Amino acid sequence: MKHKLKMLLRELVARAVYHTPLWRLCDLLAPKRMVILAGHCVEAASNDFLPPEMKIREETLASILSWLKERFDGVRVADGWRRLNEGGGKSLFALSMDDGYRDNVTHLLPLAERLGVPVTVYLESRPLDEARVNWTHKFFWLVERLGVDELAVRYADETHVESDNVQTHQVVAEGVDVIYRWKRALKYDFDPIERDRVLDALFAREGGEEAALCAELYMDDAGVAALRDAGWELGGHTVSHHVLSGLEEAAQREEVTRGRESLVERRGVGCESFAYPFGRSWDFNEASVQAVRDAGFECAVHTHAGVATRGSDPYRLSRWMIDDQAQLHLIAAEACGAFELFRKVGLDLSE
Ligand SMILES: [Zn+2]
Numbered sequence: 001m002k003h004k005l006k007m008l009l010r011e012l013v014a015r016a017v018y019h020t021p022l023w024r025l026c027d028l029l030a031p032k033r034m035v036i037l038a039g040h041c042v043e044a045a046s047n048d049f050l051p052p053e054m055k056i057r058e059e060t061l062a063s064i065l066s067w068l069k070e071r072f073d074g075v076r077v078a079d080g081w082r083r084l085n086e087g088g089g090k091s092l093f094a095l096s097m098d099d100g101y102r103d104n105v106t107h108l109l110p111l112a113e114r115l116g117v118p119v120t121v122y123l124e125s126r127p128l129d130e131a132r133v134n135w136t137h138k139f140f141w142l143v144e145r146l147g148v149d150e151l152a153v154r155y156a157d158e159t160h161v162e163s164d165n166v167q168t169h170q171v172v173a174e175g176v177d178v179i180y181r182w183k184r185a186l187k188y189d190f191d192p193i194e195r196d197r198v199l200d201a202l203f204a205r206e207g208g209e210e211a212a213l214c215a216e217l218y219m220d221d222a223g224v225a226a227l228r229d230a231g232w233e234l235g236g237h238t239v240s241h242h243v244l245s246g247l248e249e250a251a252q253r254e255e256v257t258r259g260r261e262s263l264v265e266r267r268g269v270g271c272e273s274f275a276y277p278f279g280r281s282w283d284f285n286e287a288s289v290q291a292v293r294d295a296g297f298e299c300a301v302h303t304h305a306g307v308a309t310r311g312s313d314p315y316r317l318s319r320w321m322i323d324d325q326a327q328l329h330l331i332a333a334e335a336c337g338a339f340e341l342f343r344k345v346g347l348d349l350s351e
Helices: 002-019 022-029 058-071 077-086 103-115 126-130 135-146 148-158 162-174 178-188 192-205 210-217 221-229 249-267 286-295 328-335 338-344
Strands: 033-039 092-099 119-123 233-236 273-275 299-301
Touching: 002 022, 002 328, 002 338, 022 338, 033 058, 033 077, 033 328, 058 092, 058 103, 058 328, 077 092, 077 233, 077 273, 077 299, 092 103, 103 119, 103 221, 119 221, 119 273, 126 249, 135 148, 135 178, 135 192, 135 210, 148 178, 148 192, 221 233, 221 249, 233 249, 249 286, 328 338
Parallel strands: 033 092, 092 119, 119 233, 233 273, 273 299
Antiparallel strands: none
8 A cells, every 4th residue: 555655656747747837947946957867778670679668669668868958967977976966967867778788889879870879888898708698598598489488498408417307397387577587587597507508508409699699799800999989988887797795806906997998998989887787776786896996986876766966975876777668758757856856754655
């Protein structure tokens, strides 16, 4: 009941600020802020098999960006963080895209140039350096080819660990949102080395070719250069997209630092800000934050909703996740500071 009331209040507040000039009042009362949007792909043939929560259509994205641009200043994330601390001027919005997909070059670049909106892309370095993709993409690729039930059977047949075997069947038997649940189990509950071995084996058996899949999905060096030359911010997102909190401190440093070096030294990009892979608060820890700071990043973002203000922790900046179901009135309420005003009295309406 409490949750329902909160959802009702959230809708009322969001619709009020979106449909009326009330957004101006909130903007005036709330501290100067930056709302950072976070996505992955703009819908394109190259990312056809990725799940819907990783994609947004160009029209949807254009309508969100146009609304924000009419009212606030569009910035790159690291520039925005500096401007917040200088004070003065309008509140800010930033668009960030994670991982470094090819559609960011082929589809988002022309759209962003047309709208005059700067973009920040957080790049994994291994697709660029070794033409390799992280396990999630092999998983989605296999789900598309085999269906989730058949994949579960083959996964169980391939794995030699009895507990994994049981767990796989359990997750599949639950039935609801099965792909999401299974991905979650693969991410947190399964041994990552065994998981990668099994997915690699199944992927190869189905005729998967990793370099070809990488070339289809991810941008190449020419794409990185095109974005860099267009003035986009290119930030760090580790070498290979591990859950950082699942790694020892030294391995975390290796992921963060080597990922940055690859971008700065081989590709001449600034790499001023960083995005934690997967981005939930339990996906990174104090050691991750320290590694990011020591590697030379000025700030870092996660995927819990909120806004950055002058007093925010620079290594824990919030982002608003967007996909094609993104609701502009809710984004509007965050961007104009309405949700921030409620947070100040202890009520978080954003999540
Ligand atoms: Zn990512």
